Amino acid sequence: MAQSHSYTLRGQLSRLDLMTRMTLAILATGSGVFTYIGVRDLIDGSPTTILVGAVIYSVAVSVAIYAFWSYLMRIMPHVRDRGGRAMFYLAMAIGMVMIMAMSAWLNAAALAGGAALEQHLSVATEDYQGRLNEAHENALAAQSLIPDIQLASQRFSRLADEERSSGALTGTSGSGTVVQLLSQMSRQLDGLAAEIDASRARVADLFEESGVRLNAMRGLVAGEGPVAERSTAFAVEATALSGLIASLQQTSVAPAVRRAAEDLGRSFIAPVAGGLAEDLRARQSEVLGRVEAAVQQQSAALAQAADEILARPAVETVRFTPLSKPDAVIRYAGDFLPSWAGAISIDLMPAVLVLILCFTQDQIRREEGDEMEVGDMSAAEMMRALRIQKRLRAEAGEDELPRLAPADDIVQHNEPGAPAPFPLRQGSGHS
Template identity: 55%
Template structure:
């Protein structure tokens, strides 16, 4: 039964030998084709030079893969010694690493290069969207000061009107120095209010322009067709969007608010009291001192608010770096694990065939070791033995007698060994019945 199983395994190995070679050839060719597609995206130069360089490289890869796995399939299953088999396993591991380095990553670039480039463009769109939003928020931050400025300007204008009509501050009606001072402060704040409103319109215009660039970039990411021309158009949009973001950063009115707030107190010029009587002059001076204190307080509030806006983190400078398909696959490899698995499997699948052959040949050797010698000897070995017997016969040596003498010597050696073991154990040998 063992003999039949061994023969069937032998027949199976012979039957799949051609299939094994065909499979190795097909896998090596497939790896070469995808390697050609991957390496072509990395080369620069004329189309003819790129074509021949990629063909030579991919052909070298195919031949190398086929030769390597052919050697392993031929020799690994027949190596029995543990040290030799461990050495071959180390060689196989080194070869697999070299195959991955020279072919598998290019295969992955061919399989998922376009998708990886599109992901690179998509993530770039997200980054620039965040930058545009941040620049827009920084530019609009000064708009939060507009209600306070409007309220203060209206308060000064209302006080000036009350003083002119009713003498609410000095007790004397008319357009005197107090009215002039209040009108002056209201005018300065109104100018600052006008500047902030104009800045809002400029910021809105720039933000709309930036969103238009982002919309074009998103369209390029998801558009059909080759990714290379889309990437070039994408780069042009990135340059334009970067200019918009820079303009938004420079459009912020916060520095102007800071300077205007300081001018309110540092550039405060109070007119000379123009009252006809000393009592009115004193009242005007007291009111103008109160106005100075109010202006100083308002100036400090605006200055602190402008400092908070200016302390915001500016938009970091960002550069768009175009990638090749191979570089994109390496950078975003974790997102394309199926493509990497397929690319590596094409190159390393022959290792499975090698281990299958090793297991089968090991099983054949174990089954043949349990067979009698007469069933294990081959026809060639039998013919060789008969030739040796005829040669010994010509020399006058009786082979059968020599075999019988050798068997007798073996029998006597076994009996002496048994007697020696009984003497050592201290027991008398068992006597048999008399002959």
């Protein structure tokens, strides 16, 4: 019963031999086609050079894959020694790595190269968006100082008005030294606030132009047409946007505010009290001292606020790096795992067939025994063996050689339904 089962396995292997060859040829051809598509983006030169180089490389890959798996399918199932089988497994592992190195990544580029390039453009767009927002925030950071500066200016202006109308500080109304100094401080602060506010328009123009460039980049990412051409146009827009981001960083007035704050405290010179009476001059000097202290305090506060703005990290210059399809597939491999799986499977699928053949051959050996290995002969091989036997008997004599049953006797003993003593197979294909 076991022997009959082994004959069935041999018969099935014989029937599947053609299918196995066709499957291997189709897989090798398919891998070669995808390799051709992927390798075209890596070859530089004229169209003829690219075509010839890609064809030669893809044909070489197809032949290598077909030959590699054919060798394993023909030889490996018949190796019984454990050490020999282990060496074949090692050779198969090395060959699989080499196939992935020369073909699988190019297959992945053919399957997902365009999508990977679009992914690269999308990631670059988001990077530019983040850098633009950061530069815009830094440029507008000084605008947050305007309310504090205006409050300080209004305080000085209000004190000047109160001193002018009612003498709230010195006890004597009129436009004297104190009023002039307070009005002067108010005007300086108003001038600084106006300078900061004037930069807002420049920042707004740059940000608006940057938004136009950014929208154009998004349109190229989601657009139609060859992705290589869109990538070239994207690089042009990205270069222009990088310049706008750099200009935004230069429009920050925080350094000017820092210098103005220092000048406000350093350049303060209290005027000489101009009152006619000694008592009035003393009161004026006292008020001027308080005003000077207030100016110094305001100067320190503005300088500290400007320092906090200047302490922000500068936005690094963004540089867009174009990629080829194979490079993009490798860089964003984690986003295209199904494509990588398909690209690798088309090259390594024959490994499963090799293992199936090995397992089947091992099962046949276990059921038939080692002595049945010699019985795996075709009819032509058996007839040739009988002719050799007759020639040797004629040369050496009947008594020197054991007599083999004639072919007719073998056929006669092979009754219908009974297994043949020697399994006959058609042709010379592998078992």
